[in-house]
Amino acid sequence: MKSGWVNIDSFISVYNDKELLNSFLKVNKMSSISETEISCLYTFFKHLKPLLNSRQKFGYIFNQIVEDGFREEFDILRFTNNSILNIELKTEYPKDGLEGIFDQLDRHSYLLGTLGRDVHAFTYVEKTDELFKIDNEKLVKTTFNDIVDDIGEDYIEENILSHIDSSTVIISPYSEPERFIKSRYFLNDKQKGIRNAILKQNKGKFSISGGAGTGKSLVLFDLAKKFNESKSILYIFVASMSNATQLSTQYGFPFKSISEVKNRGIEYFNKFDVILIDEAQRLTKEQYELFIEVTSIIIFSVDKAQTLKHNEETIDIENLLSENTNIENFKLSQRVRTDKALSTFIRKLFNLREKNLEPMEFPKINAVYFSKIEEAKVFIKNCIDVENYYCIEIAEYTTVTSRKKKRKQLLSNSENGFTVIGREYDNVLIPIDERINYTEDAKLVAQTYGEWYPYPATNNLFEGITRVKKNLLFVVINNPTMFKTIQEIITWYKDKKMTKK
Secondary structure, eight states: OOTTOBOHHHHHHHTTOHHHHHHHHHHTTOTTSOHHHHHHHHHHHHHHGGGOOTGGGSOBEEEEEEESSSEEEEEEEEEOSSEEEEEEEESSOOTTHHHHHHHHHHHHHHHHHTTTSEEEEEEEETTTTEEEEEETTEEEEEOHHHHHHTOOSOOBOOOGGGGOOGGGTOOOTTTOHHHHHTTOOOOOHHHHHHHHHHHTOSSOEEEEEEOTTSOHHHHHHHHHHHHTTTSOEEEEESSOOTTHHHHHHHHTSOEEEHHHHTTOOHHHHHTOSEEEEESGGGOOHHHHHHHHHOSSEEEEEEOGGGOOSHHHHHHOHHHHHHHOTTEEEEEEOSOOSSOHHHHHHHHHHHBTTOSSOOOOOOTTEEEEEESSHHHHHHHHHHHHHHHOOEEEEOOOEEOTTTOOEESOOSSTTOEEHHHHTTOOEEEEEEEEOTTEEEOTTSBEEEOOTTOOOSSOHHHHHHHHHTTEEEEEEEEEESOHHHHHHHHHHHTHHHHHHHHHO
């Protein structure tokens, strides 16, 4: 029996002796569990013990956390080769009552189900001595005998939570509408708090701000889904959108890109009960002022770091929203779309002196080098065709009068910051040429070297890199310094470990 894996009899035997219990908790890496949680654990096991045979009493692990682009905590787990038992312990009903119990069990059942085993998930409420499970998508009361039936005699002492792939549970409502409609997504406590606060009010204007990957669009779509049950809504995406008609059909409410409604007057917008505006940092000043005057409930989603034109930076819609006393502002700060390793790498890449970052391995990030552009193009095309990468470049610009291309893309069919905003992709490929380097204060910058270019190129680069969900590949072209820097970040953990020896 490995340390950390608990036998029920051994836990119960030390519970009533404070010193012995304290030592037991330390030996089994359970020191972080509170006295209240330990008490609830003891009550639960006292009920369960008489119903189990000797083999069923082995193999339990407690207080496990998954934090990989999302955060989820599991109170009790037991693994077999074919199944997972999960018990959640509550001293009393949570604030959101039975709905909260259902939501947690539903999340856990889905997350654990991605590991390819049968999942048996229950919640025990100590104060009322009740047991719950989900049956046919409904929360129902159950018994301890029901739990016993789901505890196999075999067990494995391996924490397979580490095998959960965050990309299977983090979705993009723009590119994965089917999964969103089936509710195969999760809001964290902060996101749910914002959603519930807005839903409770039948009037007003709101803004949701936050960096890339904090889940603003997910909250906005969830609000649209809820409001659409009883109100007329309009969803506006402030960028070009090729599949707006398809999304309208799939979601069951009008979904428009800003270009489709830019000539509409206030009377058109006043017809809707609720208007939701995503990527609002890209609104013009005139559009912003129009929406402020609309009588509908308005919800803006905004991130000033994702402005893609210089005039958008100047207008600063996020600041206008925050300073408007008639708008209730909410902020998301925790990244939920990108796993911790990807997030750490991106922060380090854009600022080599970024504080509060710890060295870690980056298994999803790779870099290759070519000195010749034509060879790089062939390689990129092969990556697109063979490994399903999306090549995202800094957007080129065609001048109005001479029709000359500025900052010409390597491939004519590459995506760019304007076309990928709001979307995520499993595999992202980023070309890095000699125009991308670092400033004296160690910050990544995309240069123009005197060429007139109307967009903030570094923002465009950031937009592309932050679209990744799984694998990020840099194709560095004729820029050996950047290749070496990227290598040093990728091998940061290993190099630091070697230095300590």
